[in-house]
Amino acid sequence: MQRTVAVLNQKGGVGKTTVTLGLASAADAARRRVLVVDLDPQAASSWVLGIDPGGPSAAEALASKRANTRDFVVPSAWSDHVHVLPGSADLQRLEDGHVKRLRALLEQVEDDYEAVLVDCPPSLGDLTRSALVASAHALIVVEPSSLGLRGIGGVADVIDEIWDSHNPDLELSGVILNRVPAVSREAERRIDELARIVSRRAIWSPSIPQRVIINEAVGARRPVHSYGSRATDTAAVFDSLWRKVRGLVRS
Template identity: 45%
Template sequence: MLVLGVCSLKGGVGKTSVTLGLASAALERGLRTLVVDMDPQGDSTMSLGVRPEGADVASVLDEPGEESVRAATTPSTWADEGLDVLPGSERSARHDRLEEGDLDRLRYALSWVRDYDLVLVDCPPSLGSLTRLGLTACDRAVVVTEPGLFAVMAVGRAMRTIDELRRGPAATLQPLGIVVNRVRARSLEQAYRLDELRTLYGPLILSPDVPERAALQQAQGAAQPVHAWPGAAAAELSRVFEALLDRALRAPRR
């Protein structure tokens, strides 16, 4: 089972969109997938067709264990089977100021999960304990950015956070790489920032980039996987996420 964290320390760069694109590709591939929504905003949860009622990620973090995970796990409406969700909710915000000794709560909870090929952890866009909890549970981490000045600066903070966790509670965590999202082919400013990213991070920049296409937001707004959305733009995005998923699956598994 590969546990892959998706993170960004700047909001609005499409971190959740990348999480959902990877979930769509995994569903299309026939991989049994669990999405863990660590973001108190719960955008992944909503886009996966789940309305949190009762047990959720906060419940799991309150009492990590097999029973709490089973009680909170909910099927996505994207498919009859093969894609489940640990729903996010505002209640998880109370776990955003934990001591470092408590950062293994999600990792311990996921140690009881054995029915999946892939776990995607959608982290909040912040440096708080929820992000650290999420990443501590992961084998690999993807940092999502867009080719803009402030987003590029946030990549450095995210990479330092991953390195700090590797030296502390998450010794097995490794960066998978950086996904550049919302790329516009004709933007000179974006071209400059892309060159900057490649200069700074070299092979950590994952290929292909994710182009800016309205089809992605349309599919997610309708609570549908991008692979099921009609049109050439959705087909293009589907191929991009399939390629990124292939790269993730080549990473060592637990």
């Protein structure tokens, strides 16, 4: 599962979906095919990608013992380069499901894409563990605030646990900082604290700055790259992060 990347944190509101969508937007701009797997019952990434409730979903695929994954993957409204295995509220009832089933589903389609990006729910339950079992790479998304860093050690512990018990190919491949203010001593202190937990080397650069255009793109259900000059610096950040992801999945 070299091409599969789990984007996670047990805390909600830190921007896992923002990062997943930003990477998908950068891949789209580079004309690279990606699959977004939405494991969050709130299905936010599916909605932004133009997928409304009622169609095929990850929950249906996971509930079927002999699913053909391609029957549940749908094209996004963004472009033919971005496909989606949509989330739905039904994922909630699968929180205690079989953690190896997602891996079997993604093995059927991984070679169709440059990368598979799994948007995990804000928890360390079986859905997130399923994503880690199915992935070669884990990316933790963190907001540099006192609340944003809570539980990071627990996330790293679960990654180690999955590596030890289910998936020896899994790596904590990086930590992405989201919503970083231009100047903030508090943010600098929290980044130093994070470096003590995961190591400075694990923290990816560039970080994602606080920008209104990101929220605007989400609300309009559009890729951030579609905003042209209004999103030049933000798009450049996601382009750089996408290049790092490509380096991971191609190594």
